Amino acid sequence: MNKKVRVRFAPSPTGPLHIGGVRTALYNYLFAKQNNGDFILRIEDTDQNRYVEGAEKYIIDTLDWCGIPYDEGPGKDLGHGPFRQSERKLLYKEYAEQLIKSGKAYYAFDSAESLHKHRKEHEKKGKTFIYNWHNRLKLHNSLSMSPEELQAKLDKGDSYVIRFFTPQDEVLHLKDIIRGDIQIDTNILDDKVLFKSDGMPTYHLANIVDDHLMEISHVIRGEEWLPSLALHSQLYDAFEWEAPVFAHLPLIMKPEGKGKLSKRDGEKGGFPIFPLSWGNSIGYREAGYFPEAVINFLALLGWNPGTEEELFKMDELIKVFDLNRVHKSGARFDPEKTKWYNHHYLQEQEDSVLLNSFKPVLNEKMEKERAFDLSLVRNDDYIANVISLIKERASFVSEFWDLSDYFFQTPNYYNEKVVKKQWKENTPALLSKIASLLETLEDFSSPELENMVKTWIGNENLTFGQVMAPLRLVMVGDLKGPHLFDIMALVGKNETLKRIRLALEKL
Incomplete structure (x- = not known):
């Protein structure tokens, strides 16, 4: 097939888009872009009884958030x-009717x-009933009645469906990029309904x-x-049209069980299974995932590049994606792996980008808690340094x-287990001495500290454990956090001394 590559993602607007649907859209998009082709969004809303208000917008918003824009569509x-x-029903x-004229379909009443x-x-x-x-x-159809009887029914407006006329005693030889060659005995197929008298x-x-x-x-x-x-x-054969190439993607399986x-x-x-929140179900976006992380883990759910590489940005995926490397068997979903991907993409974000996401949380907390210096909460440089x-x-x-x-x-709280283990008889004297030294320090930078x-x-012949653990405890309230001297330098000289004195009072 030498014609231009054109693929479509064709969801039904019957509710939120499952993460498996997003993967289908992604694979279509990757294949199209790799081949300089077009990615089309089509909304399959023929079943108006199941149509859900807002579902189409949800689909489009999802594709936009994921960075999978369509070339043609609504x-x-x-x-x-x-x-x-629904806008194409005429x-x-x-x-x-063309299929009826060619004998490939018939009216059924x-x-x-x-x-x-x-x-x-x-x-x-x-037994199982198969039409x-x-x-x-x-049965009651145009194959079992005279032309006059059929015409009378049509003139009268009797309800009907148009069924496909499946041939008898034939073997279909079908091809699928992922599944390979498939053979089907037509005798086991039913005459599917193609059209209803309501015009749909x-x-x-x-x-x-x-x-x-x-x-x-x-x-x-x-x-x-x-x-x-x-x-x-x-x-396709009945219409005498050239069929497209087919590829059927594997299911995304439960984390455990069948x-x-x-x-x-x-x-x-x-964990989320929808890209964006819907009703009471939280989406990946609202759960704090980056779209790059979602795209990366979805790409590898059912496909692999043939290497050990696991991290791919969209432009890299477009280069290496290959439908021939999509698995036949289902891909097991791993919630912990999705977090691993998000951790990676969080590290890659600019601190200024993360700042915009963190500030609303910080402002909300500061309404409940009291900052030691409220100007810091409003200082973007300080927050970026913390991040x-x-x-x-x-x-x-x-x-x-x-x-x-x-x-x-x-x-205002110190981990009791840490206090019990690290706060010795001589600890107050040691910290008092450190406070005295810190007061004299002009350059309160991390290296100088x-x-x-x-x-x-070293000069006092002490061990690091005797000093560093208690000092971290008074600065943080626990034995956690990044490099201790980075913490001290960032909160500043006055606050560092304040924390040492407060701990000496309380402990």
């Missing part, structure tokens, strides 16, 4: 639109009640007609559509406060 019509199937009837009765009768005999070659001449097509007809008219070259979609491949392939990843798994495991010291230990901006609270408020304290420890 609001971007370059000649292949409209891109909502197209489909002529194609359904069976009522829902009669079909239900047939199913029940088959169940009693331990196809072995019984269609016995089923997914199958609309899908094929739209893909053809939009000149889609490759259909990259989820494994759940694999059973539809036989019908879709036959429809089955595909569901909303319940997210609720149970405390640079603590971000290495964080995977999310939401963790910054617990990692940095002592930079903004004087500790470290040099002075360590030199004094």
